[in-house]
Amino acid sequence: MRSGYVAVVGRANAGKSTLVNVMVGEKVAIVSPKPQTTRDRITGVLTTDDYQIAFVDTPGIYKADNLLNSVMQKTVQDCLEDVDLVLFVMDAHAGVSDKDKNILKKWTGLKVPTVLALTKTDIMPENLLINEINDLSGMVDDIVPVSARKNRNVKELVKVIADKLPEGDKLFDFEIISDRSEKFMIGEIVREKILVKCDKEIPHGVAVIVNKFDNPQNSKVCEVSVDIICEKPNHKAIIIGKGGAMIKEISSFARQDMEKFLGKKVFLTTYVKVKEDWRNSAFLLKEHGYSE
Numbered sequence: 001m002r003s004g005y006v007a008v009v010g011r012a013n014a015g016k017s018t019l020v021n022v023m024v025g026e027k028v029a030i031v032s033p034k035p036q037t038t039r040d041r042i043t044g045v046l047t048t049d050d051y052q053i054a055f056v057d058t059p060g061i062y063k064a065d066n067l068l069n070s071v072m073q074k075t076v077q078d079c080l081e082d083v084d085l086v087l088f089v090m091d092a093h094a095g096v097s098d099k100d101k102n103i104l105k106k107w108t109g110l111k112v113p114t115v116l117a118l119t120k121t122d123i124m125p126e127n128l129l130i131n132e133i134n135d136l137s138g139m140v141d142d143i144v145p146v147s148a149r150k151n152r153n154v155k156e157l158v159k160v161i162a163d164k165l166p167e168g169d170k171l172f173d174f175e176i177i178s179d180r181s182e183k184f185m186i187g188e189i190v191r192e193k194i195l196v197k198c199d200k201e202i203p204h205g206v207a208v209i210v211n212k213f214d215n216p217q218n219s220k221v222c223e224v225s226v227d228i229i230c231e232k233p234n235h236k237a238i239i240i241g242k243g244g245a246m247i248k249e250i251s252s253f254a255r256q257d258m259e260k261f262l263g264k265k266v267f268l269t270t271y272v273k274v275k276e277d278w279r280n281s282a283f284l285l286k287e288h289g290y291s292e
Contacts, residue, residue, distance in 0.1 A: 004084030
C-alpha cells in the first residue's frame with residue numbers, strides 16, 4: 001500500500017480545515033468563517049485498503065502580530081520537516097495574487113511533490129477558474145479544483161495525492177482518524193462555537209481550557225468543565241450575553257456536538273475568565289497549551 005504524511009498549508013481562511021474534514025470523512029478540525037481558526041497541528045487520517053494518508057492541517061499563513069501567532073507560524077514551518085507531500089490550498093474565489101504565488105514558490109522548493117487544491121470553485125465563474133489554472137500551471141506537480149462544500153472533485157484530489165505517496169506500511173491503526181485526544185477535541189468544539197456565534201464581536205483572543213473531562217468507558221455520561229479565556233472585560237460580557245443568553249447558546253450548541261462526537265450524554269459547565277493580553281505572554285501560552 002501507499003502511505004505518508006501530507007502537510008496541508010495555505011493562507012488563512014483558504015478552506016484547509018473544511019477540506020481535510022471532507023477528505024477524511026469525519027470532523028477532525030474545527031471550522032469557522034474567521035481566519036486563524038486553526039491554531040494547532042492536527043492530523044486527520046484517511047485509510048483504505050490501498051493507501052493511508054495522514055493529512056496534517058496547519059494554521060493559516062499570515063504575518064504574525066503577537067506571540068501566539070508567532071508560535072502558530074512556527075508550527076507551519078515545523079510540520080514541513082518530515083512530510084511526503086505538500087498540499088497547498090488556495091482560495092480560487094478570492095482570486096490569485098502575486099502574494100499567493102510567492103508563498104506557493106516557497107513550498108515548491110521542498111524536495112517533495114506539491115499538489116495545489118483550488119477551493120471554493122462552486123461560487124466562481126468557470127472561465128475565471130480556467131484562467132487561474134493556466135496562470136498557475138507549471139508551478140506545481142498537479143492542480144485540482146475542488147469544492148469541499150459541494151464535495152466536488154474531492155475524491156479526484158485524494159487519488160492524485162495517494163498516487164504520489166511512497167510505498168509503505170500503515171502509519172496508524174485502521175480505526176484511528178486523528179492523532180488528537182478526545183479532551184483536545186472537546187475544547188476545540190467550544191472554541192468553534194464561540195467563533196461562530198460571536199462572529200465579528202470577539203477577536204481571536206479566546207482560548208478554551210478543559211479542566212474536567214470525566215469520560216468513563218462504560219458510562220453513558222461524560223462530565224466536562226471548561227474555562228473560556230478572553231482578553232478584555234467587555235469580551236467577557238459579550239460571551240456571557242444579556243442575562244447569560246449567549247453563553248447558554250454557546251454551551252447548548254457545543255454540548256450537542258460533544259454528544260455526537262462522544263456518542264453519549266454530556267454534562268457541560270462553562271466559566272468565562274479574563275486574562276489580559278494572554279496571547280503575548282509566554283507563561284500563559286504554555287499554560288493554555290501553546291508551547292513557545
